[in-house]
Amino acid sequence: MVLYFSGTGNSRFVAEKIAKELDDKAVDIKKFLKNEAVPDFKEGGVYVFVAPSYVSAIARPMTDFIYETAFPKGIKAYYVVTCKASMGVSPEIDRRLSGRKGFKYMGTAEVKMPQNYLVYFTTKEKEDNLEVINDALPEIDKIAKTIKAGKRLQSTKMKSGEFQITVFVADLYYEFFxxxxxxxxxxxxxxxxxxxxxxxxxxxxxxxxxxxxxxxxxxxxxxxxxxxxxxxxxxxxxxxxxxxxxxxxxxx
Ligand SMILES: Cc1cc2nc3c(=O)[nH]c(=O)nc-3n(C[C@H](O)[C@H](O)[C@H](O)COP(=O)(O)O)c2cc1C
Ligand code: SF4
Ligand code: SF4
Structure with missing residues:
Protein backbone atom coordinates (compact mmCIF):
# COMPACT_ATOMS: atom_id res chain seq x y z
CA MET A 1 0.00 0.00 0.00
CA VAL A 2 1.15 3.53 -0.78
CA LEU A 3 0.09 6.18 1.75
CA TYR A 4 0.75 9.83 1.08
CA PHE A 5 0.40 13.29 2.59
CA SER A 6 0.47 16.19 0.13
CA GLY A 7 -0.26 19.91 0.40
CA THR A 8 0.02 20.93 -3.23
CA GLY A 9 0.17 17.64 -5.13
CA ASN A 10 3.88 16.82 -5.53
CA SER A 11 3.81 13.93 -3.10
CA ARG A 12 0.48 12.74 -4.46
CA PHE A 13 1.94 12.69 -7.99
CA VAL A 14 4.96 10.66 -6.86
CA ALA A 15 2.80 8.31 -4.75
CA GLU A 16 0.46 7.63 -7.66
CA LYS A 17 3.34 6.90 -10.03
CA ILE A 18 4.87 4.46 -7.54
CA ALA A 19 1.49 2.82 -6.86
CA LYS A 20 0.97 2.33 -10.59
CA GLU A 21 4.32 0.56 -10.96
CA LEU A 22 3.52 -1.63 -7.93
CA ASP A 23 0.01 -2.31 -9.21
CA ASP A 24 -1.21 -1.04 -5.86
CA LYS A 25 -3.35 1.85 -4.64
CA ALA A 26 -2.26 5.27 -3.42
CA VAL A 27 -4.21 6.43 -0.37
CA ASP A 28 -4.36 10.08 0.72
CA ILE A 29 -4.06 10.34 4.52
CA LYS A 30 -5.65 13.81 4.39
CA LYS A 31 -9.10 12.24 4.69
CA PHE A 32 -8.05 10.58 7.97
CA LEU A 33 -6.60 13.84 9.28
CA LYS A 34 -9.82 15.63 8.33
CA ASN A 35 -12.55 13.35 9.65
CA GLU A 36 -12.61 9.82 8.23
CA ALA A 37 -11.98 6.90 10.59
CA VAL A 38 -8.59 5.29 10.06
CA PRO A 39 -9.11 1.72 8.81
CA ASP A 40 -7.40 -1.30 10.32
CA PHE A 41 -4.26 -1.78 8.32
CA LYS A 42 -4.15 -5.55 8.61
CA GLU A 43 -2.29 -6.40 5.41
CA GLY A 44 1.36 -7.25 5.87
CA GLY A 45 3.96 -6.76 3.16
CA VAL A 46 5.18 -3.52 1.67
CA TYR A 47 4.11 -0.02 2.73
CA VAL A 48 5.39 3.11 0.98
CA PHE A 49 5.00 6.42 2.83
CA VAL A 50 5.28 9.53 0.63
CA ALA A 51 5.37 13.07 2.03
CA PRO A 52 7.02 16.47 1.51
CA SER A 53 10.13 17.69 3.24
CA TYR A 54 9.30 20.36 5.83
CA VAL A 55 12.20 22.07 7.60
CA SER A 56 14.78 19.55 6.34
CA ALA A 57 12.82 16.48 7.41
CA ILE A 58 9.85 14.37 6.35
CA ALA A 59 6.66 16.35 7.14
CA ARG A 60 5.30 15.76 10.61
CA PRO A 61 1.67 15.26 9.55
CA MET A 62 2.93 12.00 8.00
CA THR A 63 5.25 10.88 10.80
CA ASP A 64 2.61 11.74 13.43
CA PHE A 65 0.05 9.73 11.48
CA ILE A 66 2.38 6.72 11.25
CA TYR A 67 3.23 7.01 14.94
CA GLU A 68 -0.42 7.13 16.02
CA THR A 69 -1.75 4.46 13.64
CA ALA A 70 -1.67 0.69 14.15
CA PHE A 71 0.17 -1.22 11.43
CA PRO A 72 1.08 -4.89 11.45
CA LYS A 73 4.50 -5.60 12.94
CA GLY A 74 7.23 -6.50 10.49
CA ILE A 75 5.89 -4.62 7.47
CA LYS A 76 8.53 -3.46 5.01
CA ALA A 77 8.49 0.36 5.25
CA TYR A 78 9.78 2.51 2.40
CA TYR A 79 9.76 6.31 2.62
CA VAL A 80 9.82 8.77 -0.29
CA VAL A 81 10.26 12.47 0.46
CA THR A 82 9.55 15.20 -2.09
CA CYS A 83 11.45 18.45 -1.69
CA LYS A 84 12.66 21.56 -3.43
CA ALA A 85 16.31 20.96 -2.55
CA SER A 86 16.85 18.30 0.11
CA MET A 87 15.06 15.75 2.28
CA GLY A 88 17.56 16.63 5.04
CA VAL A 89 17.54 14.24 7.97
CA SER A 90 14.46 12.28 6.86
CA PRO A 91 16.32 8.93 6.64
CA GLU A 92 17.32 9.05 10.31
CA ILE A 93 13.81 10.07 11.38
CA ASP A 94 12.28 7.28 9.30
CA ARG A 95 14.77 4.71 10.56
CA ARG A 96 14.01 5.58 14.20
CA LEU A 97 10.25 5.69 13.59
CA SER A 98 10.37 2.30 11.87
CA GLY A 99 12.28 0.89 14.84
CA ARG A 100 9.65 2.14 17.29
CA LYS A 101 6.82 0.74 15.20
CA GLY A 102 8.43 -2.65 14.63
CA PHE A 103 8.72 -2.09 10.87
CA LYS A 104 11.53 -3.36 8.71
CA TYR A 105 13.12 -0.10 7.50
CA MET A 106 13.80 -0.30 3.75
CA GLY A 107 15.26 3.17 3.22
CA THR A 108 14.26 6.69 2.26
CA ALA A 109 14.51 8.27 -1.19
CA GLU A 110 14.36 11.91 -2.20
CA VAL A 111 12.57 13.36 -5.24
CA LYS A 112 13.22 16.97 -6.19
CA MET A 113 9.99 18.69 -7.18
CA PRO A 114 8.83 22.32 -7.57
CA GLN A 115 8.88 24.70 -4.61
CA ASN A 116 5.46 25.29 -3.03
CA TYR A 117 6.45 27.32 0.04
CA LEU A 118 5.56 30.72 -1.37
CA VAL A 119 5.11 32.49 1.95
CA TYR A 120 8.86 32.43 2.62
CA PHE A 121 10.47 31.37 -0.69
CA THR A 122 10.19 31.99 -4.41
CA THR A 123 7.78 29.92 -6.43
CA LYS A 124 8.32 29.57 -10.16
CA GLU A 125 6.23 29.94 -13.30
CA LYS A 126 4.67 26.94 -15.05
CA GLU A 127 7.47 26.37 -17.63
CA ASP A 128 10.17 26.20 -14.94
CA ASN A 129 8.06 23.84 -12.86
CA LEU A 130 7.47 21.62 -15.89
CA GLU A 131 11.22 21.27 -16.34
CA VAL A 132 11.67 20.24 -12.70
CA ILE A 133 8.88 17.67 -12.95
CA ASN A 134 10.26 16.21 -16.18
CA ASP A 135 13.69 15.93 -14.56
CA ALA A 136 12.11 14.06 -11.63
CA LEU A 137 10.40 11.39 -13.74
CA PRO A 138 13.43 9.06 -14.20
CA GLU A 139 14.16 9.23 -10.45
CA ILE A 140 10.56 8.36 -9.57
CA ASP A 141 10.72 5.44 -12.00
CA LYS A 142 13.99 4.22 -10.49
CA ILE A 143 12.56 4.39 -6.95
CA ALA A 144 9.40 2.53 -7.98
CA LYS A 145 11.41 -0.21 -9.69
CA THR A 146 13.72 -0.57 -6.67
CA ILE A 147 10.70 -1.02 -4.39
CA LYS A 148 9.12 -3.47 -6.83
CA ALA A 149 12.31 -5.52 -6.83
CA GLY A 150 12.21 -5.65 -3.01
CA LYS A 151 15.56 -3.88 -2.73
CA ARG A 152 16.50 -1.19 -0.21
CA LEU A 153 16.50 2.51 -1.11
CA GLN A 154 19.91 4.10 -0.70
CA SER A 155 20.08 7.39 1.24
CA THR A 156 22.90 9.89 1.48
CA LYS A 157 24.89 10.02 4.74
CA MET A 158 24.31 12.81 7.29
CA LYS A 159 27.02 14.96 8.83
CA SER A 160 27.60 14.40 12.53
CA GLY A 161 25.33 16.57 14.70
CA GLU A 162 23.04 17.35 11.76
CA PHE A 163 20.17 15.28 13.13
CA GLN A 164 20.07 16.91 16.58
CA ILE A 165 20.39 20.46 15.20
CA THR A 166 17.72 19.92 12.56
CA VAL A 167 15.22 18.43 15.01
CA PHE A 168 15.87 21.31 17.44
CA VAL A 169 15.30 23.93 14.72
CA ALA A 170 12.24 22.09 13.40
CA ASP A 171 10.68 21.96 16.88
CA LEU A 172 10.97 25.75 17.11
CA TYR A 173 9.81 26.25 13.55
CA TYR A 174 6.65 24.15 13.92
CA GLU A 175 5.88 25.95 17.17
CA PHE A 176 6.60 29.56 16.20
CA PHE A 177 6.56 29.95 12.41
C1 LIG B 1 6.36 24.24 5.45
C2 LIG B 1 7.27 23.86 4.32
C3 LIG B 1 8.60 23.59 4.58
C4 LIG B 1 9.45 23.21 3.53
N1 LIG B 1 10.75 22.90 3.83
C5 LIG B 1 11.55 22.44 2.85
C6 LIG B 1 12.89 22.05 3.14
O1 LIG B 1 13.35 22.12 4.30
N2 LIG B 1 13.68 21.61 2.13
C7 LIG B 1 13.21 21.51 0.84
O2 LIG B 1 13.97 21.10 -0.04
N3 LIG B 1 11.93 21.86 0.52
C8 LIG B 1 11.10 22.32 1.50
N4 LIG B 1 9.80 22.67 1.20
C9 LIG B 1 9.30 22.47 -0.19
C10 LIG B 1 8.46 21.20 -0.29
O3 LIG B 1 9.07 20.14 0.42
C11 LIG B 1 8.24 20.74 -1.74
O4 LIG B 1 7.78 21.74 -2.55
C12 LIG B 1 7.31 19.52 -1.72
O5 LIG B 1 7.51 18.77 -2.89
C13 LIG B 1 5.84 19.88 -1.59
O6 LIG B 1 5.09 18.70 -1.62
P1 LIG B 1 3.51 18.64 -1.74
O7 LIG B 1 3.14 19.32 -3.05
O8 LIG B 1 3.20 17.19 -1.78
O9 LIG B 1 2.93 19.33 -0.58
C14 LIG B 1 8.95 23.09 2.21
C15 LIG B 1 7.61 23.39 1.96
C16 LIG B 1 6.77 23.77 3.00
C17 LIG B 1 5.34 24.06 2.69
S1 SF4 C 1 -1.61 26.24 5.00
FE1 SF4 C 1 -2.56 25.81 7.00
S2 SF4 C 1 -4.63 26.65 6.83
FE2 SF4 C 1 -3.83 26.51 4.74
S3 SF4 C 1 -4.55 24.50 4.00
FE3 SF4 C 1 -2.51 24.16 4.90
S4 SF4 C 1 -2.86 23.58 7.03
FE4 SF4 C 1 -4.77 24.49 6.25
S1 SF4 D 1 -10.44 32.35 -0.62
FE1 SF4 D 1 -12.50 32.42 -1.49
S2 SF4 D 1 -12.20 32.03 -3.69
FE2 SF4 D 1 -10.33 31.40 -2.64
S3 SF4 D 1 -10.59 29.20 -2.28
FE3 SF4 D 1 -11.29 30.28 -0.42
S4 SF4 D 1 -13.50 30.57 -0.70
FE4 SF4 D 1 -12.63 30.06 -2.74
Whole structure:
Protein backbone atom coordinates (compact mmCIF):
# COMPACT_ATOMS: atom_id res chain seq x y z
CA MET A 1 0.00 0.00 0.00
CA VAL A 2 1.15 3.53 -0.78
CA LEU A 3 0.09 6.18 1.75
CA TYR A 4 0.75 9.83 1.08
CA PHE A 5 0.40 13.29 2.59
CA SER A 6 0.47 16.19 0.13
CA GLY A 7 -0.26 19.91 0.40
CA THR A 8 0.02 20.93 -3.23
CA GLY A 9 0.17 17.64 -5.13
CA ASN A 10 3.88 16.82 -5.53
CA SER A 11 3.81 13.93 -3.10
CA ARG A 12 0.48 12.74 -4.46
CA PHE A 13 1.94 12.69 -7.99
CA VAL A 14 4.96 10.66 -6.86
CA ALA A 15 2.80 8.31 -4.75
CA GLU A 16 0.46 7.63 -7.66
CA LYS A 17 3.34 6.90 -10.03
CA ILE A 18 4.87 4.46 -7.54
CA ALA A 19 1.49 2.82 -6.86
CA LYS A 20 0.97 2.33 -10.59
CA GLU A 21 4.32 0.56 -10.96
CA LEU A 22 3.52 -1.63 -7.93
CA ASP A 23 0.01 -2.31 -9.21
CA ASP A 24 -1.21 -1.04 -5.86
CA LYS A 25 -3.35 1.85 -4.64
CA ALA A 26 -2.26 5.27 -3.42
CA VAL A 27 -4.21 6.43 -0.37
CA ASP A 28 -4.36 10.08 0.72
CA ILE A 29 -4.06 10.34 4.52
CA LYS A 30 -5.65 13.81 4.39
CA LYS A 31 -9.10 12.24 4.69
CA PHE A 32 -8.05 10.58 7.97
CA LEU A 33 -6.60 13.84 9.28
CA LYS A 34 -9.82 15.63 8.33
CA ASN A 35 -12.55 13.35 9.65
CA GLU A 36 -12.61 9.82 8.23
CA ALA A 37 -11.98 6.90 10.59
CA VAL A 38 -8.59 5.29 10.06
CA PRO A 39 -9.11 1.72 8.81
CA ASP A 40 -7.40 -1.30 10.32
CA PHE A 41 -4.26 -1.78 8.32
CA LYS A 42 -4.15 -5.55 8.61
CA GLU A 43 -2.29 -6.40 5.41
CA GLY A 44 1.36 -7.25 5.87
CA GLY A 45 3.96 -6.76 3.16
CA VAL A 46 5.18 -3.52 1.67
CA TYR A 47 4.11 -0.02 2.73
CA VAL A 48 5.39 3.11 0.98
CA PHE A 49 5.00 6.42 2.83
CA VAL A 50 5.28 9.53 0.63
CA ALA A 51 5.37 13.07 2.03
CA PRO A 52 7.02 16.47 1.51
CA SER A 53 10.13 17.69 3.24
CA TYR A 54 9.30 20.36 5.83
CA VAL A 55 12.20 22.07 7.60
CA SER A 56 14.78 19.55 6.34
CA ALA A 57 12.82 16.48 7.41
CA ILE A 58 9.85 14.37 6.35
CA ALA A 59 6.66 16.35 7.14
CA ARG A 60 5.30 15.76 10.61
CA PRO A 61 1.67 15.26 9.55
CA MET A 62 2.93 12.00 8.00
CA THR A 63 5.25 10.88 10.80
CA ASP A 64 2.61 11.74 13.43
CA PHE A 65 0.05 9.73 11.48
CA ILE A 66 2.38 6.72 11.25
CA TYR A 67 3.23 7.01 14.94
CA GLU A 68 -0.42 7.13 16.02
CA THR A 69 -1.75 4.46 13.64
CA ALA A 70 -1.67 0.69 14.15
CA PHE A 71 0.17 -1.22 11.43
CA PRO A 72 1.08 -4.89 11.45
CA LYS A 73 4.50 -5.60 12.94
CA GLY A 74 7.23 -6.50 10.49
CA ILE A 75 5.89 -4.62 7.47
CA LYS A 76 8.53 -3.46 5.01
CA ALA A 77 8.49 0.36 5.25
CA TYR A 78 9.78 2.51 2.40
CA TYR A 79 9.76 6.31 2.62
CA VAL A 80 9.82 8.77 -0.29
CA VAL A 81 10.26 12.47 0.46
CA THR A 82 9.55 15.20 -2.09
CA CYS A 83 11.45 18.45 -1.69
CA LYS A 84 12.66 21.56 -3.43
CA ALA A 85 16.31 20.96 -2.55
CA SER A 86 16.85 18.30 0.11
CA MET A 87 15.06 15.75 2.28
CA GLY A 88 17.56 16.63 5.04
CA VAL A 89 17.54 14.24 7.97
CA SER A 90 14.46 12.28 6.86
CA PRO A 91 16.32 8.93 6.64
CA GLU A 92 17.32 9.05 10.31
CA ILE A 93 13.81 10.07 11.38
CA ASP A 94 12.28 7.28 9.30
CA ARG A 95 14.77 4.71 10.56
CA ARG A 96 14.01 5.58 14.20
CA LEU A 97 10.25 5.69 13.59
CA SER A 98 10.37 2.30 11.87
CA GLY A 99 12.28 0.89 14.84
CA ARG A 100 9.65 2.14 17.29
CA LYS A 101 6.82 0.74 15.20
CA GLY A 102 8.43 -2.65 14.63
CA PHE A 103 8.72 -2.09 10.87
CA LYS A 104 11.53 -3.36 8.71
CA TYR A 105 13.12 -0.10 7.50
CA MET A 106 13.80 -0.30 3.75
CA GLY A 107 15.26 3.17 3.22
CA THR A 108 14.26 6.69 2.26
CA ALA A 109 14.51 8.27 -1.19
CA GLU A 110 14.36 11.91 -2.20
CA VAL A 111 12.57 13.36 -5.24
CA LYS A 112 13.22 16.97 -6.19
CA MET A 113 9.99 18.69 -7.18
CA PRO A 114 8.83 22.32 -7.57
CA GLN A 115 8.88 24.70 -4.61
CA ASN A 116 5.46 25.29 -3.03
CA TYR A 117 6.45 27.32 0.04
CA LEU A 118 5.56 30.72 -1.37
CA VAL A 119 5.11 32.49 1.95
CA TYR A 120 8.86 32.43 2.62
CA PHE A 121 10.47 31.37 -0.69
CA THR A 122 10.19 31.99 -4.41
CA THR A 123 7.78 29.92 -6.43
CA LYS A 124 8.32 29.57 -10.16
CA GLU A 125 6.23 29.94 -13.30
CA LYS A 126 4.67 26.94 -15.05
CA GLU A 127 7.47 26.37 -17.63
CA ASP A 128 10.17 26.20 -14.94
CA ASN A 129 8.06 23.84 -12.86
CA LEU A 130 7.47 21.62 -15.89
CA GLU A 131 11.22 21.27 -16.34
CA VAL A 132 11.67 20.24 -12.70
CA ILE A 133 8.88 17.67 -12.95
CA ASN A 134 10.26 16.21 -16.18
CA ASP A 135 13.69 15.93 -14.56
CA ALA A 136 12.11 14.06 -11.63
CA LEU A 137 10.40 11.39 -13.74
CA PRO A 138 13.43 9.06 -14.20
CA GLU A 139 14.16 9.23 -10.45
CA ILE A 140 10.56 8.36 -9.57
CA ASP A 141 10.72 5.44 -12.00
CA LYS A 142 13.99 4.22 -10.49
CA ILE A 143 12.56 4.39 -6.95
CA ALA A 144 9.40 2.53 -7.98
CA LYS A 145 11.41 -0.21 -9.69
CA THR A 146 13.72 -0.57 -6.67
CA ILE A 147 10.70 -1.02 -4.39
CA LYS A 148 9.12 -3.47 -6.83
CA ALA A 149 12.31 -5.52 -6.83
CA GLY A 150 12.21 -5.65 -3.01
CA LYS A 151 15.56 -3.88 -2.73
CA ARG A 152 16.50 -1.19 -0.21
CA LEU A 153 16.50 2.51 -1.11
CA GLN A 154 19.91 4.10 -0.70
CA SER A 155 20.08 7.39 1.24
CA THR A 156 22.90 9.89 1.48
CA LYS A 157 24.89 10.02 4.74
CA MET A 158 24.31 12.81 7.29
CA LYS A 159 27.02 14.96 8.83
CA SER A 160 27.60 14.40 12.53
CA GLY A 161 25.33 16.57 14.70
CA GLU A 162 23.04 17.35 11.76
CA PHE A 163 20.17 15.28 13.13
CA GLN A 164 20.07 16.91 16.58
CA ILE A 165 20.39 20.46 15.20
CA THR A 166 17.72 19.92 12.56
CA VAL A 167 15.22 18.43 15.01
CA PHE A 168 15.87 21.31 17.44
CA VAL A 169 15.30 23.93 14.72
CA ALA A 170 12.24 22.09 13.40
CA ASP A 171 10.68 21.96 16.88
CA LEU A 172 10.97 25.75 17.11
CA TYR A 173 9.81 26.25 13.55
CA TYR A 174 6.65 24.15 13.92
CA GLU A 175 5.88 25.95 17.17
CA PHE A 176 6.60 29.56 16.20
CA PHE A 177 6.56 29.95 12.41
CA UNK A 178 3.67 27.81 11.21
CA UNK A 179 1.18 30.48 12.12
CA UNK A 180 -1.97 31.69 10.42
CA UNK A 181 -2.27 35.29 11.64
CA UNK A 182 -0.77 36.65 8.43
CA UNK A 183 -3.28 34.93 6.11
CA UNK A 184 -5.71 37.38 4.56
CA UNK A 185 -8.36 37.25 1.87
CA UNK A 186 -9.11 39.87 -0.77
CA UNK A 187 -12.37 40.93 -2.40
CA UNK A 188 -11.54 38.58 -5.30
CA UNK A 189 -12.88 35.73 -3.13
CA UNK A 190 -15.93 34.06 -4.69
CA UNK A 191 -16.82 32.04 -1.55
CA UNK A 192 -16.23 28.74 -3.37
CA UNK A 193 -14.98 27.02 -0.16
CA UNK A 194 -12.12 25.28 -1.95
CA UNK A 195 -9.72 26.46 0.77
CA UNK A 196 -12.06 25.08 3.45
CA UNK A 197 -12.28 21.67 1.80
CA UNK A 198 -8.61 21.36 0.93
CA UNK A 199 -7.19 22.12 4.39
CA UNK A 200 -5.96 18.85 5.96
CA UNK A 201 -6.72 20.08 9.47
CA UNK A 202 -10.16 21.63 8.87
CA UNK A 203 -8.51 24.84 10.00
CA UNK A 204 -10.52 27.18 7.78
CA UNK A 205 -14.18 28.05 8.21
CA UNK A 206 -16.42 30.38 6.25
CA UNK A 207 -17.75 33.31 8.23
CA UNK A 208 -19.89 35.80 6.34
CA UNK A 209 -18.86 34.07 3.09
CA UNK A 210 -15.15 34.64 3.72
CA UNK A 211 -12.50 32.17 4.95
CA UNK A 212 -11.27 32.59 8.51
CA UNK A 213 -8.19 30.69 9.73
CA UNK A 214 -7.94 28.88 13.06
CA UNK A 215 -4.72 27.92 14.86
CA UNK A 216 -4.04 24.36 13.68
CA UNK A 217 -1.89 24.85 10.60
CA UNK A 218 1.08 22.95 9.21
CA UNK A 219 1.84 25.52 6.49
CA UNK A 220 1.08 22.92 3.82
CA UNK A 221 0.36 25.83 1.44
CA UNK A 222 -2.71 24.19 -0.08
CA UNK A 223 -5.13 27.04 0.67
CA UNK A 224 -2.98 29.88 -0.63
CA UNK A 225 -1.75 28.06 -3.74
CA UNK A 226 -5.01 26.43 -4.79
CA UNK A 227 -7.42 29.36 -4.43
CA UNK A 228 -8.84 29.77 -7.97
CA UNK A 229 -8.92 33.56 -7.62
CA UNK A 230 -5.50 34.08 -5.98
CA UNK A 231 -7.53 35.77 -3.26
CA UNK A 232 -5.41 34.49 -0.37
CA UNK A 233 -2.21 36.20 0.73
CA UNK A 234 0.23 35.87 3.61
CA UNK A 235 1.62 39.12 4.90
CA UNK A 236 2.78 41.49 2.18
CA UNK A 237 5.21 39.28 0.27
CA UNK A 238 2.97 36.87 -1.64
CA UNK A 239 0.79 39.09 -3.79
CA UNK A 240 2.98 38.98 -6.89
CA UNK A 241 4.37 35.46 -6.51
CA UNK A 242 3.13 32.69 -8.82
CA UNK A 243 0.84 30.12 -7.22
CA UNK A 244 1.93 26.49 -7.46
CA UNK A 245 -1.08 24.40 -8.38
CA UNK A 246 0.58 20.98 -8.56
CA UNK A 247 2.13 18.67 -11.17
CA UNK A 248 -1.10 17.52 -12.84
CA UNK A 249 -2.01 21.14 -13.54
CA UNK A 250 1.53 21.95 -14.74
CA UNK A 251 1.62 18.97 -17.11
CA UNK A 252 -1.88 19.52 -18.55
C1 LIG B 1 6.36 24.24 5.45
C2 LIG B 1 7.27 23.86 4.32
C3 LIG B 1 8.60 23.59 4.58
C4 LIG B 1 9.45 23.21 3.53
N1 LIG B 1 10.75 22.90 3.83
C5 LIG B 1 11.55 22.44 2.85
C6 LIG B 1 12.89 22.05 3.14
O1 LIG B 1 13.35 22.12 4.30
N2 LIG B 1 13.68 21.61 2.13
C7 LIG B 1 13.21 21.51 0.84
O2 LIG B 1 13.97 21.10 -0.04
N3 LIG B 1 11.93 21.86 0.52
C8 LIG B 1 11.10 22.32 1.50
N4 LIG B 1 9.80 22.67 1.20
C9 LIG B 1 9.30 22.47 -0.19
C10 LIG B 1 8.46 21.20 -0.29
O3 LIG B 1 9.07 20.14 0.42
C11 LIG B 1 8.24 20.74 -1.74
O4 LIG B 1 7.78 21.74 -2.55
C12 LIG B 1 7.31 19.52 -1.72
O5 LIG B 1 7.51 18.77 -2.89
C13 LIG B 1 5.84 19.88 -1.59
O6 LIG B 1 5.09 18.70 -1.62
P1 LIG B 1 3.51 18.64 -1.74
O7 LIG B 1 3.14 19.32 -3.05
O8 LIG B 1 3.20 17.19 -1.78
O9 LIG B 1 2.93 19.33 -0.58
C14 LIG B 1 8.95 23.09 2.21
C15 LIG B 1 7.61 23.39 1.96
C16 LIG B 1 6.77 23.77 3.00
C17 LIG B 1 5.34 24.06 2.69
S1 SF4 C 1 -10.59 29.20 -2.28
FE1 SF4 C 1 -10.33 31.40 -2.64
S2 SF4 C 1 -12.20 32.03 -3.69
FE2 SF4 C 1 -12.63 30.06 -2.74
S3 SF4 C 1 -13.50 30.57 -0.70
FE3 SF4 C 1 -11.29 30.28 -0.42
S4 SF4 C 1 -10.44 32.35 -0.62
FE4 SF4 C 1 -12.50 32.42 -1.49
S1 SF4 D 1 -4.63 26.65 6.83
FE1 SF4 D 1 -3.83 26.51 4.74
S2 SF4 D 1 -1.61 26.24 5.00
FE2 SF4 D 1 -2.56 25.81 7.00
S3 SF4 D 1 -2.86 23.58 7.03
FE3 SF4 D 1 -4.77 24.49 6.25
S4 SF4 D 1 -4.55 24.50 4.00
FE4 SF4 D 1 -2.51 24.16 4.90
Missing amino acids: MKTKKFSVSDECISCKKCVNICPYNNIEMINDRPVWGDKCTHCMACINMCPKKAINYGKGTKDKPRYTGPYDVIS
